[in-house]
Amino acid sequence: MNCAIIAVGSEMLGPTRLDTNSLKVTTALEEYGSAVIRKAVVGDRLEELVNEIRFSLDQVDVLITTGGLGPTEDDMTREALARALGLDLVLDQAIVDRIEARFAQRGWKMPEVNKRQAMVFVGQQTLTNERGTAPGFHLEVRGKHVWVFPGVPHELEWMLATYFRPWLHERSGGQARWRRVLKIAGITESGVEEKLKPYYEAHADEPPVTILASPSAIEIHLAANGDEATARDLLAIRERELLDLLGDRVFGYDDDTLEAVVGRLLKSRGETLATAESCTGGLLSSRITDISGSSAYYMGGAVCYTGAAKTMLVGVPSELIAAHGEVSEEVAIAMARGARERFGTTYGVGITGIAGPTGGTPTKPVGTVHIAVATPTDVEHRKLFWQGPRTIVKWFSTQTALDLLRKTMLRTG
Amino acid sequence: MNCAIIAVGSEMLGPTRLDTNSLKVTTALEEYGSAVIRKAVVGDRLEELVNEIRFSLDQVDVLITTGGLGPTEDDMTREALARALGLDLVLDQAIVDRIEARFAQRGWKMPEVNKRQAMVFVGQQTLTNERGTAPGFHLEVRGKHVWVFPGVPHELEWMLATYFRPWLHERSGGQARWRRVLKIAGITESGVEEKLKPYYEAHADEPPVTILASPSAIEIHLAANGDEATARDLLAIRERELLDLLGDRVFGYDDDTLEAVVGRLLKSRGETLATAESCTGGLLSSRITDISGSSAYYMGGAVCYTGAAKTMLVGVPSELIAAHGEVSEEVAIAMARGARERFGTTYGVGITGIAGPTGGTPTKPVGTVHIAVATPTDVEHRKLFWQGPRTIVKWFSTQTALDLLRKTMLRTG
Numbered sequence: 001m002n003c004a005i006i007a008v009g010s011e012m013l014g015p016t017r018l019d020t021n022s023l024k025v026t027t028a029l030e031e032y033g034s035a036v037i038r039k040a041v042v043g044d045r046l047e048e049l050v051n052e053i054r055f056s057l058d059q060v061d062v063l064i065t066t067g068g069l070g071p072t073e074d075d076m077t078r079e080a081l082a083r084a085l086g087l088d089l090v091l092d093q094a095i096v097d098r099i100e101a102r103f104a105q106r107g108w109k110m111p112e113v114n115k116r117q118a119m120v121f122v123g124q125q126t127l128t129n130e131r132g133t134a135p136g137f138h139l140e141v142r143g144k145h146v147w148v149f150p151g152v153p154h155e156l157e158w159m160l161a162t163y164f165r166p167w168l169h170e171r172s173g174g175q176a177r178w179r180r181v182l183k184i185a186g187i188t189e190s191g192v193e194e195k196l197k198p199y200y201e202a203h204a205d206e207p208p209v210t211i212l213a214s215p216s217a218i219e220i221h222l223a224a225n226g227d228e229a230t231a232r233d234l235l236a237i238r239e240r241e242l243l244d245l246l247g248d249r250v251f252g253y254d255d256d257t258l259e260a261v262v263g264r265l266l267k268s269r270g271e272t273l274a275t276a277e278s279c280t281g282g283l284l285s286s287r288i289t290d291i292s293g294s295s296a297y298y299m300g301g302a303v304c305y306t307g308a309a310k311t312m313l314v315g316v317p318s319e320l321i322a323a324h325g326e327v328s329e330e331v332a333i334a335m336a337r338g339a340r341e342r343f344g345t346t347y348g349v350g351i352t353g354i355a356g357p358t359g360g361t362p363t364k365p366v367g368t369v370h371i372a373v374a375t376p377t378d379v380e381h382r383k384l385f386w387q388g389p390r391t392i393v394k395w396f397s398t399q400t401a402l403d404l405l406r407k408t409m410l411r412t413g
Numbered sequence: 414m415n416c417a418i419i420a421v422g423s424e425m426l427g428p429t430r431l432d433t434n435s436l437k438v439t440t441a442l443e444e445y446g447s448a449v450i451r452k453a454v455v456g457d458r459l460e461e462l463v464n465e466i467r468f469s470l471d472q473v474d475v476l477i478t479t480g481g482l483g484p485t486e487d488d489m490t491r492e493a494l495a496r497a498l499g500l501d502l503v504l505d506q507a508i509v510d511r512i513e514a515r516f517a518q519r520g521w522k523m524p525e526v527n528k529r530q531a532m533v534f535v536g537q538q539t540l541t542n543e544r545g546t547a548p549g550f551h552l553e554v555r556g557k558h559v560w561v562f563p564g565v566p567h568e569l570e571w572m573l574a575t576y577f578r579p580w581l582h583e584r585s586g587g588q589a590r591w592r593r594v595l596k597i598a599g600i601t602e603s604g605v606e607e608k609l610k611p612y613y614e615a616h617a618d619e620p621p622v623t624i625l626a627s628p629s630a631i632e633i634h635l636a637a638n639g640d641e642a643t644a645r646d647l648l649a650i651r652e653r654e655l656l657d658l659l660g661d662r663v664f665g666y667d668d669d670t671l672e673a674v675v676g677r678l679l680k681s682r683g684e685t686l687a688t689a690e691s692c693t694g695g696l697l698s699s700r701i702t703d704i705s706g707s708s709a710y711y712m713g714g715a716v717c718y719t720g721a722a723k724t725m726l727v728g729v730p731s732e733l734i735a736a737h738g739e740v741s742e743e744v745a746i747a748m749a750r751g752a753r754e755r756f757g758t759t760y761g762v763g764i765t766g767i768a769g770p771t772g773g774t775p776t777k778p779v780g781t782v783h784i785a786v787a788t789p790t791d792v793e794h795r796k797l798f799w800q801g802p803r804t805i806v807k808w809f810s811t812q813t814a815l816d817l818l819r820k821t822m823l824r825t826g
Contacts, residue, residue: 011623011625012452013439013451013452014443014449015440016436018432018435019431022431023431026427030427036426036427037455037458037461038456038465039425039426040451040452040453040454041453043450045450048450052451055464071602071603071606072602072624074621074624102800106798107798111601111607113606113607114603131801154802210429279702281698281699282690282694282696282702283695283702284695285694286698288694289696289716289718289768289807290807292771292803294694294718295718295719299722300717300718300722301695301718302715303702303713303714303715304713305707305711306712313715342725356705357705390703394699
């Protein structure tokens with residue numbers, strides 16, 4: 001099944017934004033063995049959009065469009081499709097009512113322009129959007145399929161899961177490409193590559209594993225084609241081989257994040273956590289609380305951007321700060337212990353460092369970060385040095401803190 | 414001058430990689446007032462590439478291709494262009510010699526396949542590539558221009574700077590496109606549209622402004638072509654007209670973020686800030702501390718994920734929580750005041766709410782958030798209701814808090 005994707009929106013033709021939605025669509029298609037043979041980005045101009053739709057549809061069986069379904073004049077995916085495919089549009093009062101109700105919930109009146117979003121294709125399937133005001137569509141014209149989705153990422157994701165994947169699943173007859181992703185922290189991409197040498201040698205005749213590096217993890221992608229049971233069996237065997245080489249550096253699988261893995265561990269053990277952050281400025285607590293249900297194990301945190309705040313909120317003695325400096329192993333440990341004691345939790349995490357770009361000294365350059373994890377009986381410490389912009393130093397500091405907490409818990413489990 | 418970009422390479426049609434080269438090309442084009450009207454990504458298949466080149470060139474004056482110039486069988490940009498444009502290819506011995514010399518420098522012998530990279534178009538301009546083995550091309554066919562560049566980013570950058578920008582500069586005669594972006598918070602995209610009606614009516618004969626919605630702001634993009642002084646003057650006039658319609662909803666310009674604008678305000682007034690967060694879990698403090706130099710005005714914050722933490726860290730009376738519930742106007746105000754007093758700052762922000770997806774009740778549904786800003790003399794409060802996943806509720810809550818703080822400061826300035 002050959003597919004094409006069109007992303008609609010002039011903003012993606014400028015120098016600042018890319019069409020990232022196509023990756024979500026491609027991921028779904030890949031799983032069911034369908035190939036994308038072209039992708040295009042077009043602006044909010046009716047004629048070009050009509051041309052693009054016709055040209056794409058000439059070459060493929062399935063066309064997916066994202067974006068251009070908003071309420072304003074420059075949202076013209078609906079009109080372009082109607083013209084390119086020879087379909088008629090009509091106002092659907094039920095959708096007007098739905099959109100009005102969404103606005104009313106916030107105490108607002110629906111602007112008149114939003115009625116554009118209630119225009120639907122006569123004789124075609126309208127896809128209710130529970131995440132936003134713009135419905136999507138599944139059009140079937142002359143044996144070809146056109147899926148029309150909104151461009152807002154979380155709306156698109158919901159629609160792919162609700163309508164598109166089930167359809168792909170049915171059409172594929174159970175044959176698909178199955179994936180397993182192993183997620184790794186605490187080691188570089190080339191370090192992973194080195195560790196995998198024996199694996200490469202043992203499986204030189206198989207499709208190679210893919211290693212991808214992103215800020216949130218190093219990922220190893222395994223894939224197998226076929227029916228689910230056979231493919232999953234093979235993947236389980238390969239995964240075991242990789243785990244033998246990588247050990248507890250593998251923190252999770254597939255959609256796991258470090259904060260979700262740490263959260264699951266805490267929850268399953270009935271343990272609790274508190275944090276005290278300086279240079280990460282609340283990013284650690286924000287990541288922890290991105291997880292639904294985190295209030296069961298996360299009691300809270302202190303963001304101590306000054307020495308006085310470290311003393312006030314988590315009881316770091318001012319003499320200790322005077323003796324060792326705010327950025328020191330001693331202060332990180334006192335913060336972790338203080339958080340643990342003040343909040344009455346099983347674990348406490350303390351982070352102090354210099355995120356930059358200013359504030360560095362010859363002995364403590366920008367990027368120096370001390371991280372500590374306090375347990376009921378002990379304390380762990382890591383000193384880091386990350387080069388990069390401020391937000392990257394913050395990110396990798398929280399990444400290291402979460403991974404240190406995870407490993408500490410596993411050792412004491 | 415209308416332009417199109419084609420990125421060639423199957424790897425950009427999978428679920429992991431995007432065509433980022435087009436941003437570099439677009440940046441150069443935009444500066445000289447040229448618009449990209451479409452972008453496409455195609456794989457390494459000859460027929461589709463030929464179709465794509467023809468289709469693109471039908472619609473534009475200038476086509477830019479990146480990638481597909483490597484030495485292997487699946488690099489077929491040269492062949493596709495020859496076929497689509499009716500040009501002949503011939504081996505250029507001088508380029509063979511150059512490539513052989515590059516290999517020899519590293520002590521290697523040139524593989525035979527690299528000769529493919531020495532194929533050039535008869536009667537057209539070949540662009541020497543000092544950063545790699547693949548030359549590029551500038552083709553002129555029937556009054557249209559095709560620029561052919563390698564896909565390796567640092568090779569592309571060098572070629573854009575060496576050949577493409579000088580050509581654009583010459584063609585533009587010093588005329589370029591200038592931009593101004595107005596950033597807006599506290600109102601929806603369609604709300605902005607409504608407010609701009611008088612502007613649209615007054616300037617129906619001009620290119621319309623572009624309105625873009627992203628989680629971080631609603632943006633109004635103004636653009637003017639011409640020499641710098643004239644264009645900047647026109648943009649300043651249009652900006653003033655928009656400000657008259659939008660007032661203090663415009664929080665910043667161009668690359669501004671709300672956290673940067675609030676930070677600049679605090680710094681210029683010599684004032685300070687502390688925060689107390691429940692449902693946003695530290696995201697507000699993390700955003701504030703993403704700004705370099707924030708330690709000058711941000712003293713710290715409390716992440717109070719339990720009632721007990723609200724009492725311990727920022728002194729919210731437990732009776733107040735018992736009487737009104739953790740998610741209430743009264744508790745948000747007490748958190749804001751408590752943060753201000755504990756940290757000894759000019760302002761305090763308090764946020765309490767239900768980020769979901771669980772924890773809602775009929776009277777306090779998921780998405781209910783109370784936000785308060787305490788000043789030395791007063792307190793401001795907003796009640797919000799956001800639908801969406803947990804991270805979206807968190808984001809918009811911090812967005813509203815920062816904007817409420819900004820407006821409160823402007824009123825008391």
